[in-house]
Amino acid sequence: MMTTEPQPKKDTPPAPELHAAAQDINWGDFRDHLATADKDGKRRWIYARQPQGRYYQARTYVSWLLLAIMFVGPFIRINGNPLLMINIVTRRFAILGKIFWPQDMVIFAVAALVFLTGIIIFTTAFGRLWCGWTCPQTLLMEMVFRKIEYAIEGDAQTQRALAAAPWSVDKVVRKAFKHAVFFGLSFLISNTLLSYIIGSDALIRIITESPLLHLQGLGFMLLFTLVFYAIFARFREQACTFICPYGRFQSAVLDENTLVVAYDRKRGEGRGPWRRDEPVAARRAAGKGDCVDCHQCVTVCPTGIDIRNGTQMECVNCTACIDACDTVMDKLNRPRGLVRFASQNSIERGGDFRITARMKGYGVVLAGLIALFLMLILSRTSIETIFLRAPGALFQPTGDGRIENIYTVKLINKTAQDLPVELKLENVAGELSVMGDPAILVPKEELAETSVLIKLAPSVLTGARTEVKVGVYANHKRLAVLNTTFIGPRTEPATPPAIEKTAPK
Numbered sequence: 486m487m488t489t490e491p492q493p494k495k496d497t498p499p500a501p502e503l504h505a506a507a508q509d510i511n512w513g514d515f516r517d518h519l520a521t522a523d524k525d526g527k528r529r530w531i532y533a534r535q536p537q538g539r540y541y542q543a544r545t546y547v548s549w550l551l552l553a554i555m556f557v558g559p560f561i562r563i564n565g566n567p568l569l570m571i572n573i574v575t576r577r578f579a580i581l582g583k584i585f586w587p588q589d590m591v592i593f594a595v596a597a598l599v600f601l602t603g604i605i606i607f608t609t610a611f612g613r614l615w616c617g618w619t620c621p622q623t624l625l626m627e628m629v630f631r632k633i634e635y636a637i638e639g640d641a642q643t644q645r646a647l648a649a650a651p652w653s654v655d656k657v658v659r660k661a662f663k664h665a666v667f668f669g670l671s672f673l674i675s676n677t678l679l680s681y682i683i684g685s686d687a688l689i690r691i692i693t694e695s696p697l698l699h700l701q702g703l704g705f706m707l708l709f710t711l712v713f714y715a716i717f718a719r720f721r722e723q724a725c726t727f728i729c730p731y732g733r734f735q736s737a738v739l740d741e742n743t744l745v746v747a748y749d750r751k752r753g754e755g756r757g758p759w760r761r762d763e764p765v766a767a768r769r770a771a772g773k774g775d776c777v778d779c780h781q782c783v784t785v786c787p788t789g790i791d792i793r794n795g796t797q798m799e800c801v802n803c804t805a806c807i808d809a810c811d812t813v814m815d816k817l818n819r820p821r822g823l824v825r826f827a828s829q830n831s832i833e834r835g836g837d838f839r840i841t842a843r844m845k846g847y848g849v850v851l852a853g854l855i856a857l858f859l860m861l862i863l864s865r866t867s868i869e870t871i872f873l874r875a876p877g878a879l880f881q882p883t884g885d886g887r888i889e890n891i892y893t894v895k896l897i898n899k900t901a902q903d904l905p906v907e908l909k910l911e912n913v914a915g916e917l918s919v920m921g922d923p924a925i926l927v928p929k930e931e932l933a934e935t936s937v938l939i940k941l942a943p944s945v946l947t948g949a950r951t952e953v954k955v956g957v958y959a960n961h962k963r964l965a966v967l968n969t970t971f972i973g974p975r976t977e978p979a980t981p982p983a984i985e986k987t988a989p990k
C-alpha cells in the first residue's frame with residue numbers, strides 16, 4: 486500500500502547514546518528518585534542544553550518585557566505613589582498607585598482570594614504555564630543567569646567538560662568571572678526586591694547616604710544578595726522542585742483535561758532510531774513510532790526530566806522540550822508536535838481543549854470575588870476615620886446648662902494630597918469643636934490625631950446614651966458618616982402617685 490506520509494530526511498538526528506550519556510542519568514528508574522539526585526540522594530548537576538526554536542524565541546521576548554517591568558516597576562509612579570510597594574515595616578502598601586493601609590485588610594483578603602482562585606483556574610486550564618513563562622525565578626534563571634553561563638563557560642557539553650577538568654588558569658578565570666557576574670546580578674535583584682518593600686526613595690537614601698545611617702537596610706541588602714546568589718548559582722531548579730509551594734499545589738488541581746507539555750505516546754511509541762532508508766510505512770509495520778529516542782527533549786530540560794515519562798511534578802512547562810523535539814521532527818520530515826501542549830484526554834481520545842464543568846465552577850467563584858473586590862475598591866473612602874469617646878472620660882455639665890463629651894479622632898489620609906477635614910454633627914443640634922487647632926489638615930498618606938468636644942442641650946438627649954452621627958467632610962464634600970454615642974445623665978422615671986393605704990375595718 487502506498488503511503489502519503491512524508492519520508493524522513495537524510496540528515497537524521499544525532500545518535501541517542503551520545504545524549505543519554507551526556508546527561509548521565511538512568512532514565513529507566515525515574516520513579517525511584519528525582520532526576521536531580523542519584524540513588525544515594527546526592528545532587529546531580531543539570532547541564533541543560535540551550536534550546537532553540539519558536540517557543541524559546543517567544544519566551545525570550547516575553548522575558549525581556551516582564552524583566553523590564555520588574556526592574557523598572559519600583560521607579561514608576563502613579564499620582565506620586567509607587568506602582569507596587571509592599572512595605573511591611575511601616576505597614577503601607579501601594580498597588581497600581583493606590584495606597585492601602587492595614588485598615589484595608591478586607592480588601593487585601595479579597596484580593597488574595599481573587600489571586601488564589603485565579604491561580605487555581607489558570608492552573609486547572611493551562612497547568613504550570615506560569616512557572617515556565619512568567620515566574621521571576623524561571624525567567625531570571627533561564628533567560629539571564631543560564632545565558633550568562635553559556636556565554637562564559639560555553640554550551641552544556643563544554644560546561645560539563647570544564648567541571649570535570651583539573652583546575653587551570655582558564656578554569657579559575659572563567660569560574661571566578663562567572664560567579665562575580667552572578668554576585669553582581671544578585672545584588673541588583675536584591676536592590677530591586679528591597680525597593681518593592683521599602684520604596685525606591687528609601688532605597689536611594691540607603692545607597693547615597695552614609696552607611697552608618699542605614700546599617701539595618703544594608704544588612705538586608707547583603708542578606709538578600711546572598712540568598713539570590715545561592716539560588717541562581719547553586720540551588721537553581723531545586724527552588725522549583727523542593728521549595729516552591731505552587732509546584733506542589735499544582736498536582737492537586739491538574740486533571741486529564743488540563744493543557745500541559747505532553748508527549749504523544751500513541752504517536753511516539755515504540756521508540757527507536759530511524760534508519761536513513763526506512764520508509765514510514767515500514768516503520769509503522771514494525772511497531773515503531775515517531776520517537777527516535779534521541780533524548781534531545783531530555784538534554785534541554787532545565788529540571789532534568791524526561792517528558793516521555795508523562796506529566797511530572799518537576800515539569801515547569803518551559804516548552805524547551807517542544808522546541809527540541811520539533812527540530813528533530815523537522816529533520817525527519819515528520820509533523821511537529823510529538824511533544825506539544827495537549828491534555829491527556831486529547832492525546833488518548835483525540836479532540837481539542839475543552840472547558841470542563843470544574844473550570845466553569847471556578848470561573849463563577851472568581852467572577853463573584855472580582856465583583857466583590859471591585860465593589861470594595863469603588864466604595865473605599867479616601868479618608869479612614871476612627872471616632873471614639875475618650876477612654877475613661879465621663880460627661881461634663883457646661884456653664885451654659887449643656888452637657889459635653891470628649892472624643893478622640895484618628896484620620897488616615899489614603900490619598901497623595903494633603904486634605905483639610907471638617908467634622909459636623911449630622912442628626913442632632915449641638916456644637917462640635919476641635920480642640921487645639923480647629924483646622925484639621927491631614928497630610929498625604931499620613932495619620933492625624935486630635936480631640937473633639939461635642940456639646941448638646943439636655944433637651945435633645947434621648948436618655949443616658951444618645952446616638953450621634955458625625956459627618957466627615959473634605960473640600961466641602963461629605964466622605965463618610967460615623968456613628969457614636971453621647972453619654973448624658975440618667976433621667977429618672979416619673980414617680981408614680983402614692984397609693985393611699987386604708988386601715989382594715
Ligand code: SF4
Nearest residue numbers: 776777779780782810
Ligand atoms: S520525544 Fe522527540 S526529542 Fe524526545 S527522544 Fe523522542 S524524538 Fe527525540
Ligand code: SF4
Nearest residue numbers: 786800801803804806
Ligand atoms: S519536561 Fe519540557 S516543559 Fe517540562 S521542564 Fe522539562 S523541558 Fe521544560
